[in-house]
Amino acid sequence: MPGEGISVALIGTGFMGRAHSHAYRNVASMFPECPRPRLKLICGRDRGRAEALAARFGWEEVSTSWEEAVRHAGVDLVDVSVPGALHAPVSIAAARAGKHVLCEKPLANSLEEARAMLAAVRQAGVRHMVQFNYRRVPAVALARQMLDEGQLGTLYHYRARYLQEWGVHPQVRAPWKLDKEQAGSGALGDLGSHMIDLCRYLAGEIREVTGMTETFVKERQATGGSATVRVTVDDAALFLARLDNGALASFETTRLAPGRKNHNFFEINGSRGSLYFDLERLNELNFYSLDDPPGRRGFRNLLATAPQHPYAASWWPDGHLLGWEHSHTHAIRDFLVAIGQGQLPRPNFEDGVKCQAVLDAVARSVASRRWEAVDG
Ligand SMILES: NC(=O)c1ccc[n+]([C@@H]2O[C@H](COP(=O)([O-])OP(=O)(O)OC[C@H]3O[C@@H](n4cnc5c(N)ncnc54)[C@H](O)[C@@H]3O)[C@@H](O)[C@H]2O)c1
Structure with a gap:
């Protein structure tokens, strides 16, 4: 694993881009047993918006190309927080590049895509999860x-x-x-x-x-x-x-x-x-x-x-x-x-399927x- 902790590339700078940035920034401070995420790279279509989020949350690098971001040698984990049509291409490319994948819900836009995503993470032997966050509400x-x-x-x-x-x-x-x-x-x-x-x-x-x-x-x-x-x-x-x-x-x-x-x-x-x-x-x-x-x-x-x-x-x-x-x-x-x-x-891509x-x-x-x- 390069560098300290787990290096993250977050794809998406919208609502979930902010919610996940907030989580990565605070998680290891509140849960000391958690490996510290390194906020390596944030990627969005709009460079200005990505730069603004990077400055606010402390992301080290900015990219406007998810294709480059998922292959970045310094990244361990790709977080897919973009519209549904991009879940399959980004997750599959990330898995093929050997990265762990966290994908927002629903896993895909179709059952066929979801199955292809599960096959890709299994073949690559990487860890995977779907962000069905409501399982994690304490109540x-x-x-x-x-x-x-x-x-x-x-x-x-x-x-x-x-x-x-x-x-x-x-x-x-x-x-x-x-x-x-x-x-x-x-x-x-x-x-x-x-x-x-x-x-x-x-x-x-x-x-x-x-x-x-x-x-x-x-x-x-x-x-x-x-x-x-x-x-x-x-x-x-x-x-x-x-x-x-x-x-x-x-x-x-x-x-x-x-x-x-x-x-x-x-x-x-x-x-x-x-x-x-x-x-x-x-x-x-x-x-x-x-x-x-x-x-x-x-x-x-x-x-x-x-x-x-x-x-x-x-x-x-x-x-x-x-x-x-x-x-x-x-x-x-x-x-x-x-x-x-x-x-x-859990819930991993099998649950997503x-x-x-x-x-x-x-x-x-x-x-x-x-x-x-x-x-x-
Ligand atoms: N778990 C939850 O609580 C929850 C809540 C809302 C949305 N979501 C999910 O999160 C995902 C994102 O939703 P959102 O509400 O953040 O959407 P949003 O519209 O607020 O943000 C989408 C982001 O994707 C980026 N994007 C789009 N095309 C791109 C491309 N080609 N390359 C790079 N970036 C691109 C946009 O620039 C934008 O930053 C969706 O899958 C949605 O279903 C989950």
């Missing part, structure tokens, strides 16, 4: 622990919603998200992939689905101008699913829900109790237990900030709340630790208007 990781302890008993229902508001506003921030060529799909892949990953993480594998999508607004105004952008992706997607373990699941996602800023919600019902979580209250996990005595039952609100809770001991005293950005820091901590230990973290297979089955179901099996 969500706590839900996983409670499920492992059997506190919900047999699972019956998984109910997920991921609702956002921004689609109702006339101007759009990231026009690429409205273009099928660049994004693969709309709310379905963008937000639906997070819902699917959390379902797989918490409740189990998805066997079959039936879904529907809608594009309510067919044309939109591009950011900072009067040009209109034709919308070629869905605004909203709903689907039902049956899990391998027999549980029934429902999923709803939209970008057109006024008042719902980032409402990533799940509820799980089992034979012994229930859990629910809402990202807009991300420090809290709500738990109802039938093991409580009758007459004393009710949802209790667990604040996942105690030192006993996942990741929390490395931050502040109990009750001093964490934010959305910590989920990215935790995911990047886990990836760097895994690289340091020669382990493969499984998620993509569910997205693919939903899209097939929308077209066929029938139940479709998830291609295992």
Whole structure:
């Protein structure tokens, strides 16, 4: 490994470019067991923007060519934080250059691309992870622990919603998200992939689905101008699913829900109790237990900030709340630790392919208007 720690090339200078920069900059200071990332290179199409981010976060070098960045001899890890259409070419080139790869979600724009990415990282023998950061919210990781302890008993229902508001506003921030060529799909892949990953993480594998999508607004105004952008992706997607373990699941996602800023919600019902979580209250996990005595039952609100809770001991005293950005820091901590230990973290590209297979089955179901099996 060249130099000290793990040298990173971050491809992308947008929203995730900033969120990941923040994580790399802070992670080893808060998690001393984590190999220190070296902020080697940041790459974006716009040199001025990349230089500004480099100055703000301390990236050593700037590039406008991802092709050169992924081959840089001083780089150990490539972070793919660009629109979906670039996930496969950048990740595959990085793997072939012998770099570990962290790729943003969803892994790809199609199942075929996702499989090619998995084949490339396996062939190269590099470590890989998908940035499904919501697994790393302490309250969500706590839900996983409670499920492992059997506190919900047999699972019956998984109910997920991921609702956002921004689609109702006339101007759009990231026009690429409205273009099928660049994004693969709309709310379905963008937000639906997070819902699917959390379902797989918490409740189990998805066997079959039936879904529907809608594009309510067919044309939109591009950011900072009067040009209109034709919308070629869905605004909203709903689907039902049956899990391998027999549980029934429902999923709803939209970008057109006024008042719902980032409402990533799940509820799980089992034979012994229930859990629910809402990202807009991300420090809290709500738990109802039938093991409580009758007459004393009710949802209790667990604040996942105690030192006993996942990741929390490395931050502040109990009750001093964490934010959305910590989920990215935790995911990047886990990836760097895994690289340091020669382990493969979860969710890795195999999980990314499984998620993509569910997205693919939903899209097939929308077209066929029938139940479709998830291609295992
Ligand atoms: N996990 C999360 O919480 C989360 C949240 C938002 C977005 N994302 C994902 O992160 C990725 C990026 O989304 P974003 O919101 O940061 O988008 P964005 O539009 O804010 O930024 C995209 C960046 O990609 C760069 N880019 C585009 N083409 C390029 C090229 N050819 N070479 C180099 N750079 C290029 C742009 O210059 C820009 O810096 C997407 O895959 C998205 O799905 C994840």
